């Protein structure tokens with residue numbers, strides 16, 4: 001490829017030519033080639049469409065539940081099938097609809113509202129999508145053959161333990177959900193790195209659109225919320241498969257440990273679902289009210305506060321399990337306090353509406369539906385936070401009513417508003433509202449009839465998750481009304497679907513900015529091109545389009561930054577986190593089947609675990625690592641290039657030469673999630689120590705002096721050598737850095753031997769939860785050491801193949817960061833295994 005002259009004015013002479021050049025490098029072929037797509041527009045649309053399909057499936061399951069409950073002693077569904085149906089309804093709605101829908105919107109919209117050409121890690125986004133699709137399909141196939149999970153979506157032990165659920169139903173939940181969660185974690189890392197590093201020049205944090213703030217906070221909550229669940233699922237699966245008794249009270253475990261781990265995730269989850277929806281509201285409402293939103297900073301503070309508060313609330317799901325009174329009081333008041341930051345946002349919305357000139361367009365109608373329903377859900381939530389009331393209605397349909405007012409009100413209605421608002425963007429067609437309005441009325445009337453009545457049945461004592469009830473209970477009429485309402489709502493959703501399909505097929509071409517919005521996503525062509533922006537804008541305000549209505553044309557003509565194609569590269573800009581000053585050119589990878597294949601091998605791992613083919617699973621693990629390593633060759637440079645022009649007389653270095661490239665952020669974020677999982681495990685051990693009687697049995701405390709010394713020495717050696725390899729003097733010379741890395745590999749191998757020796761000294765893990773927990777935490781540390789050895793070896797390979805130099809240090813710094821974390825986790829593990837018995841004993 002010839003070297004195009006990177007000159008903005010030359011490109012500006014021919015926008016068509018610029019477009020053709022960009023399309024040639026960014027475009028995705030049709031047909032089977034689509035499977036290789038990694039572009040955020042395509043991946044985001046896939047997430048959204050798939051999530052809608054799962055919503056439909058979850059909705060059909062809901063109809064089955066309501067059909068069963070419509071009449072007393074109904075024989076419509078067998079009890080066993082009924083258990084699967086409500087479990088799958090909750091599971092599908094929470095894990096396969098709500099979270100992926102958020103991921104889809106975030107991936108589709110983020111680069112466009114931030115003024116970038118793509119997400120920071122396009123291949124990771126594609127990989128996450130495939131994991132979601134395969135994991136979700138696993139659950140659906142299980143349901144089709146009657147083996148779906150059946151213990152309720154929160155999988156309480158001991159009900160979900162092997163004794164009470166001997167089949168593979170529970171395993172399918174644990175394995176399928178963990179598979180899907182990979183996509184949640186990878187989306188979280190990708191979203192945070194993109195928001196922090198990949199904005200338009202000049203977009204400082206306080207000039208970001210509010211939606212980006214919401215998505216940022218949500219992604220952070222996922223990063224800290226999902227690890228406890230993943231860890232809990234792994235522990236439970238290990239207990240079911242290998243009989244390690246973490247949750248078995250007869251051998252030192254405790255069933256409540258699962259509840260803690262689950263709700264440590266589960267409560268924040270509610271806000272993980274609500275916050276992106278609130279972000280949509282904060283985006284759409286000011287546009288339709290024709291004025292800027294009130295209280296930008298107050299909203300930002302309130303969502304951050306909400307995120308912090310929500311992590312302290314998990315215990316309010318456990319008020320009835322018998323916890324200390326002081327804890328009850330604390331968690332009860334904290335739970336009511338969470339209403340405050342929510343109220344801040346509601347006041348900002350109402351104030352904006354009052355101060356503006358609102359138009360009652362279709363998205364606004366759904367926003368009003370959101371307000372009315374969500375406020376009721378919030379009020380019953382405050383009621384439930386009061387302990388005595390909670391004791392009265394615990395596990396009744398009152399709770400079911402509350403949770404649907406919050407979830408449907410707080411997520412589904414804003415999503416419908418968002419669907420109508422951004423539909424012209426996705427399809428490039430004018431919205432037509434002939435069916436949308438009647439659909440809205442059917443949905444909101446049907447919804448209220450269905451769930452308002454459930455408050456009553458709940459107060460009358462009708463428990464949740466029951467398969468049938470007698471006519472003498474007095475629950476007959478309310479249930480019939482509720483079921484009738486749910487079918488009205490279903491018709492509404494069907495009408496909505498028809499409306500969207502008609503719009504897609506028969507709508508008229510839309511103009512660029514049909515709503516008159518001020519944010520950047522409306523400055524590009526609709527439907528968007530693969531590269532989103534022909535050239536990148538310079539941002540000085542929160543609503544750049546409002547100040548400069550012709551911005552779109554200016555950018556399309558190549559008048560912004562990077563309005564050219566260089567060496568056939570996919571380029572976008574990376575900025576300083578706070579100020580939005582340009583810092584680097586980020587070179588992105590293009591279409592490849594690697595994410596799909598990696599997800600397939602990941603799927604092999606999970607299916608093998610499910611069917612207990614552990615040899616296959618053990619082989620799949622290194623295969624996954626090898627595939628991930630195969631991603632790396634295109635993400636580096638083999639020579640120093642120095643600062644390159646980016647247009648307007650400015651220049652920047654490539655990310656491989658930058659001091660804080662997105663990949664380093666990604667590893668830092670991954671380690672944050674990793675540390676959370678480790679902390680959850682340590683929490684579990686402490687929890688059992690405090691609550692389980694005679695824990696640990698003194699005879700079980702093993703001692704392996706050789707193992708401890710070897711692992712400590714190896715970890716420290718790996719850490720020091722890894723750090724040394726990145727030192728200025730060492731990294732400058734190929735021989736020295738490779739020698740340092742070789743020592744690092746050696747250190748990790750020594751550490752592995754040490755850890756293995758300690759594991760052998762521990763009594764058999766099936767005997768007691770103490771031995772099981774000790775074994776698991778040691779394996780956790782061992783896996784880190786093994787990966788640290790891989791990282792160091794990877795460094796040698798990259799160094800040999802020319803990817804490392806005095807200025808191109810990223811690969812080695814990533815490895816060093818990992819070996820720091822390995823040393824920290826390894827030492828903490830040894831302290832827990834050997835230090836704790838001394839302190840607590």
Ligand code: HEM
Nearest residue numbers: 062065086087090093094098152153400407464465466486
């Ligand atoms: C579309 C209309 C919906 C209807 C008619 C509906 C109906 C129901 C009913 C009747 C139950 C109670 C089952 C029982 O306890 O016996 C239930 C449970 C549940 N629903 Fe929905 N639902 C709908 C939408 C949603 C949405 C959008 C979400 C989440 C985003 C959701 C999440 C849940 C959860 C988590 C449970 C608890 C399941 C369990 O106890 O294991 N639902 N739903």
Ligand SMILES: [Cu+2]
Nearest residue numbers: 267313316317
């Ligand atoms: Cu909660």
